[in-house]
Amino acid sequence: MLRQLSESANPLLSTFPFRLAPDGLATRRQLRADGLRPGGQDIAAQVMWHSRRYGRRIRVAYLYRIERAVPVRPMTPAKWASLALANAARRVCPQCHKDAGYVIASSLGMCVTCAYPEEQRVA
Structure with a gap:
């Protein structure tokens, strides 16, 4: 499906199609919605998809492990x-x-x- 790699994509990471990432992985936005942040952990995998909005370019979203995520620091x-x-x-x-x-x-x-x-x- 995704034969060409985006210049920002990492070919060494596990790659999943849009909406088919396994449980236990989440993007930064998904972590933030749960009150979490990556907390310095490495990227675990990536999701790649073709975007019609951006001129049929390949888009990439990095995924992080939920169990390694840490709570967001509170506002002082x-x-x-x-x-x-x-x-x-x-x-x-x-x-x-x-x-x-x-x-x-x-x-x-x-x-x-x-x-x-x-x-x-x-x-």
């Missing part, structure tokens, strides 16, 4: 405070230095009022 008050400051900084416009009330789009690089001033005058 310092981490919560740091995250709150980082999110607040994403709301401040670098042009007018005002809190926009929303996270500023990286494509604009500034609040909508500064990006399109002529439309604000008309309205």
Whole structure:
């Protein structure tokens, strides 16, 4: 089924088709949904599939052993405070230095009022 290997795929790992991985193995997202993380363990296997979304390229997802996974580290008050400051900084416009009330789009690089001033005058 998968004759060509993706450049990120490891030919030395056990490879399974999409949705046919054995029990006891999970991706990072599946581990995270269960409150776990790989915890430094090596990759146990991989799942490969053709993706229509990405131009018929071969996609790879690495699998980790569930029994070797460790719990996710809890958020400390310092981490919560740091995250709150980082999110607040994403709301401040670098042009007018005002809190926009929303996270500023990286494509604009500034609040909508500064990006399109002529439309604000008309309205």
